[in-house]
């Protein structure tokens with residue numbers, strides 16, 4: 001079985017999640033950072049996992065476009081969807097729901113809210129200002145949920 005993992009990241013958290021999933025899957029996995037190149041979800045792939053991170057309420061535009069452009073074919077695959085974000089609970093779920101088309105969410109075997117990380121040395125001055133103003137945070141924080149990533153990978157492997 002071949003699996004395609006398509007992701008985007010700003011500071012590495014969604015990439016860490018994508019790499020963890022790759023390492024936990026028994027399949028032949030192709031990992032693609034959409035920022036660098038695009039691999040279509042071709043016939044070769046039985047499973048397609050798509051993930052990104054949330055900034056100012058939105059997932060990366062290229063992730064949205066990838067889902068829209070390939071929606072018909074994605075609906076014929078086993079799919080998994082995930083986000084990295086700092087908000088938790090209902091807000092995280094709302095962000096997840098607005099990140100991916102409803103029909104794709106409903107068709108997916110696994111969905112993941114993996115938490116997030118804020119690392120100030122990776123941010124530019126504008127990002128630091130936003131985080132300080134909006135969240136009143138000025139020190140590194142990690143809410144990355146490795147357990148949720150493992151459960152996601154097991155779920156999609158077992159289904």
Ligand SMILES: Cc1cc2nc3c(=O)[nH]c(=O)nc-3n(C[C@H](O)[C@H](O)[C@H](O)COP(=O)(O)O)c2cc1C
Pocket residue numbers: 008009010011012013014015052053054055056057058084085086087088095115116117118123127130131
């Ligand atoms: C400028 C900026 C804006 C952000 N906006 C949000 C947001 O609207 N909602 C949220 O839950 N997290 C937000 N975050 C937190 C990111 O989702 C979190 O840092 C995540 O781990 C980023 O993953 P990445 O490194 O893969 O891009 C923001 C972070 C930054 C730096």
